[in-house]
Amino acid sequence: MKITVKKGLDIKMKGVSDKVMAEANLSKFFAIKPSDFPNLTPKLLVKEGDKVKCGSPVFCDKYNDVVTFVSPASGVVDKVVRGEKRRILAITILSDGKFTQLNSKVKDFSKLDRSELKSDLLKSGLWPLLRMRPIDIIARPEDNPKSIFISSFDTNPLSPDYDFIMHNKSAEFSAGLEILSLLTDGVVNLQIRKSSDEVFSKAKNVQTNFVKGPHPAGNVGVQMHKIDPINKGEVVWYINPQDVMILGRYSLTGAYDANKVISIGGENIDSPKYVKTISGSSIESILDDSIIKDNSRIISGNPLTGQKVEKDSFLGFYHHQLSILPEGDDYKFFLSEGWLSLGFNRFSASKSYPTWLLPKSKTYQFDTNLNGEERSFVVSGQYEKVFPFDIYPVQLIKSIITNDIEKMEYLGIYEVSPEDFALCEFVCTSKINVQSIVREGLDLVYKECM
Numbered sequence: 325m326k327i328t329v330k331k332g333l334d335i336k337m338k339g340v341s342d343k344v345m346a347e348a349n350l351s352k353f354f355a356i357k358p359s360d361f362p363n364l365t366p367k368l369l370v371k372e373g374d375k376v377k378c379g380s381p382v383f384c385d386k387y388n389d390v391v392t393f394v395s396p397a398s399g400v401v402d403k404v405v406r407g408e409k410r411r412i413l414a415i416t417i418l419s420d421g422k423f424t425q426l427n428s429k430v431k432d433f434s435k436l437d438r439s440e441l442k443s444d445l446l447k448s449g450l451w452p453l454l455r456m457r458p459i460d461i462i463a464r465p466e467d468n469p470k471s472i473f474i475s476s477f478d479t480n481p482l483s484p485d486y487d488f489i490m491h492n493k494s495a496e497f498s499a500g501l502e503i504l505s506l507l508t509d510g511v512v513n514l515q516i517r518k519s520s521d522e523v524f525s526k527a528k529n530v531q532t533n534f535v536k537g538p539h540p541a542g543n544v545g546v547q548m549h550k551i552d553p554i555n556k557g558e559v560v561w562y563i564n565p566q567d568v569m570i571l572g573r574y575s576l577t578g579a580y581d582a583n584k585v586i587s588i589g590g591e592n593i594d595s596p597k598y599v600k601t602i603s604g605s606s607i608e609s610i611l612d613d614s615i616i617k618d619n620s621r622i623i624s625g626n627p628l629t630g631q632k633v634e635k636d637s638f639l640g641f642y643h644h645q646l647s648i649l650p651e652g653d654d655y656k657f658f659l660s661e662g663w664l665s666l667g668f669n670r671f672s673a674s675k676s677y678p679t680w681l682l683p684k685s686k687t688y689q690f691d692t693n694l695n696g697e698e699r700s701f702v703v704s705g706q707y708e709k710v711f712p713f714d715i716y717p718v719q720l721i722k723s724i725i726t727n728d729i730e731k732m733e734y735l736g737i738y739e740v741s742p743e744d745f746a747l748c749e750f751v752c753t754s755k756i757n758v759q760s761i762v763r764e765g766l767d768l769v770y771k772e773c774m
Contacts, residue, residue: 329712342595361641363770373401376417378580380394450570454561469560472563480629480746554738582602619653620650699755
């Protein structure tokens, strides 16, 4: 299929990562954070001081204990970090630097039936790589998805270039695709662009779809909406292309190898680049060789949907980039840089400044300042200009705020996730935290209807 996304907005930020690959310093500590997995209640399987290997179970889902989460490194359990009401925030692993594997037996997955394959992926700790729509949570093993989606490109600001990351990685990617093809009676949809690397354009066991358009054309939610829409009672799974390679490495070696490449970008870092690291690594080890300007915000993920972290925190499970942006909490003179300035160097989604006449390739300085405060939520038509779904976004948000489940279903709650509303949040003059509202709505629907 050929899909053209017409609604959206490309946000050109300064600090895009250079096509330079570097090795991150080996992290001394690794962490698995239950907060990375919505609707998960963890049940500990280890205690402080226990020895673990790569692939050793650390905790499981309390209400679905077949879904296990494993250690990305070998060593000992250092701490179980708890918050209010003894809620588990993270389990940290002190690495021994050897990365000893719990299992390294290679299996012929083509000879396994689907239930055996699922059981193997669950025991190995690879299952959390698979996520599902609706609700945008870890895929449920008992479901039979009508299709599986992979987006080979990311259109978020400062996003990593998967063509660069996965060049010459066809063997690992193909092995992962073979596993995915065994998990569904439908098709594995791979969305690519015309300029995509051969690892994607020549992939087998997939249906290739060409997608073009502004952000959020790279979001799997938009791609599902255009290619295989979700109705009530239907389930679609999705997975990141680098996570497909983790599945592939498991198929080829039998080992739990959580290596990944992330992009480090943003205006406030001296050398934006790509770094080889491991899932759950400490932020400090990744940024150790970089110079970061004072008063910067470190974001695990992209600037629109990522999480604010400190240097002593850890890379998110599903995150493939770090974004370093200015905080923007300094005073600005209202005539030169403030609200009354002519804005010759300021980006505007509403064409309030003359910069909309400049070439689309121009990059702009951004900080994390909201430039206002939350105010009345009114119908302004802003959301509809950047929201490419055939859904009324403002009406859906208001139905979530009022906890009207029937209206949520009628207005398309099953097709969306918080990231699909990130642009709406970006352009919102009311400064509404739309993504958190959508997450609350999905949690309510999951609790009451699924």
